[in-house]
Amino acid sequence: MTDDRVIAREDLDALFDALHRCGYTVVGPTVRDSTIRLAEIAGTRDLPAGVTDEQEAGRYRLAQREDAALFGFNLGPDSLKRWQLPPDRTVWRARRKPDGELTDFSTDARSGPAGMPDRIAYIGARACELHARAILERVLLGGNHPDPELRERADALIVIAVQCGEAGPTCFCASMGAGPKVTSGYDILLTELLDADHHVFIAATGSVRGEELLAEVPTRRAGSEELAAARATPARAAEQIQRKLDADWVKELLYAHLEHPEWESVAQRCLTCGNCTMVCPTCFCTSVEDVTDLTGEQVERRQQWDSCFAVDHSYMHGGGPARQSARSRYRQWMTHKLASWDDQFGTSGCVGCGRCITWCPVGIDITEEAQAIGAVTHGPARATPAKED
Ligand code: SF4
Ligand code: SF4
Numbered sequence: 198m199t200d201d202r203v204i205a206r207e208d209l210d211a212l213f214d215a216l217h218r219c220g221y222t223v224v225g226p227t228v229r230d231s232t233i234r235l236a237e238i239a240g241t242r243d244l245p246a247g248v249t250d251e252q253e254a255g256r257y258r259l260a261q262r263e264d265a266a267l268f269g270f271n272l273g274p275d276s277l278k279r280w281q282l283p284p285d286r287t288v289w290r291a292r293r294k295p296d297g298e299l300t301d302f303s304t305d306a307r308s309g310p311a312g313m314p315d316r317i318a319y320i321g322a323r324a325c326e327l328h329a330r331a332i333l334e335r336v337l338l339g340g341n342h343p344d345p346e347l348r349e350r351a352d353a354l355i356v357i358a359v360q361c362g363e364a365g366p367t368c369f370c371a372s373m374g375a376g377p378k379v380t381s382g383y384d385i386l387l388t389e390l391l392d393a394d395h396h397v398f399i400a401a402t403g404s405v406r407g408e409e410l411l412a413e414v415p416t417r418r419a420g421s422e423e424l425a426a427a428r429a430t431p432a433r434a435a436e437q438i439q440r441k442l443d444a445d446w447v448k449e450l451l452y453a454h455l456e457h458p459e460w461e462s463v464a465q466r467c468l469t470c471g472n473c474t475m476v477c478p479t480c481f482c483t484s485v486e487d488v489t490d491l492t493g494e495q496v497e498r499r500q501q502w503d504s505c506f507a508v509d510h511s512y513m514h515g516g517g518p519a520r521q522s523a524r525s526r527y528r529q530w531m532t533h534k535l536a537s538w539d540d541q542f543g544t545s546g547c548v549g550c551g552r553c554i555t556w557c558p559v560g561i562d563i564t565e566e567a568q569a570i571g572a573v574t575h576g577p578a579r580a581t582p583a584k585e586d
Contacts, residue, residue, distance in 0.1 A: 203423060224238065271363070278329070284501065293495070364377055463527050476555075
């Protein structure tokens with residue numbers, strides 16, 4: 198939209214001020230419990246200045262950088278999913294009238310226990326997160342009966358994206374066509390440039406809302422050297438990506454090898470803890486429970502994140518859980534993400550953010566599992582669904 202502008206480091210708080218004046222709660226990365234979490238932040242003083250993250254399969258640590266970069270890390274365990282689909286929300290509630298009938302139905306999830314703000318501006322979104330946002334929106338809102346509350350949340354969201362200048366060791370966004378370069382899906386896009394005597398943000402706008410916001414921030418026109426440095430930033434990250442997944446073939450590969458011995462191998466390591474599904478920005482399994490107060494005067498239906506790794510998630514009345522073994526639950530998760538998601542929603546369910554690799558307590562790596570299934574095949578491939586166990 199507008200020409201790229203330059204925001205000096207000391208002027209970046211003006212962007213927060215503009216968002217607050219427009220009534221937004223600003224959510225962004227901040228250090229909590231030795232981890233970069235997403236939380237409400239007041240200004241740049243809350244960002245993880247001079248902090249980086251070290252990630253590997255089953256390992257996450259924060260470390261000090263040698264500079265004062267505000268976005269010099271990759272990803273923490275949180276994602277925009279927390280606001281698109283709150284982890285615990287009230288879907289509806291009702292009270293009993295004196296005549297005994299239920300009344301006062303409310304479908305306003307904002308009055309639920311989560312107490313989450315519904316009008317947020319998210320600062321710090323990376324390319325993979327923008328793709329994950331779009332995928333989850335298609336799942337949650339693309340059907341015939343989209344939840345109006347979630348629709349409202351999605352429409353109110355403002356996104357201030359940030360280009361990645363470094364890739365983490367567990368990233369494989371390039372394989373999934375989801376990064377590392379941000380190309381769309383933002384209101385404002387920031388590229389952080391930092392050297393010994395120069396700390397600025399190159400700002401591009403992607404919407405009218407973004408233009409209006411940027412107009413309230415002191416900026417100057419970007420010079421040609423700054424524009425070249427901004428262009429080089431995601432290219433540098435792309436060169437650092439180590440993990441790969443063959444997205445063109447993985448769907449057919451998984452469907453053809455539903456009885457591959459690797460499923461048993463991964464089941465020997467998998468704790469079925471569900472961490473991978475909790476940190477995944479696109480996993481959307483939920484369960485519902487109806488809760489009454491002790492007097493029986495009020496009832497509410499709560500929706501909470503759930504996981505396909507939970508044995509009860511596949512429970513069918515009268516038949517017990519459909520997926521009783523770790524083998525079948527891991528296979529369900531991986532084939533859904535990388536194969537049947539495409540049949541359901543016309544897109545992969547994975548953006549290659551690498552969170553499931555980092556946050557798996559035993560370091561199970563979805564890219565290695567795909568390679569293991571592709572590299573070693575035992576016996577004839579099966580094209581028909583396997584019997585559940
Ligand atoms: S793959 Fe890892 S994170 Fe996922 S359920 Fe198994 S042990 Fe937990
Ligand atoms: S499956 Fe893993 S790498 Fe893919 S989007 Fe989910 S958490 Fe990220």
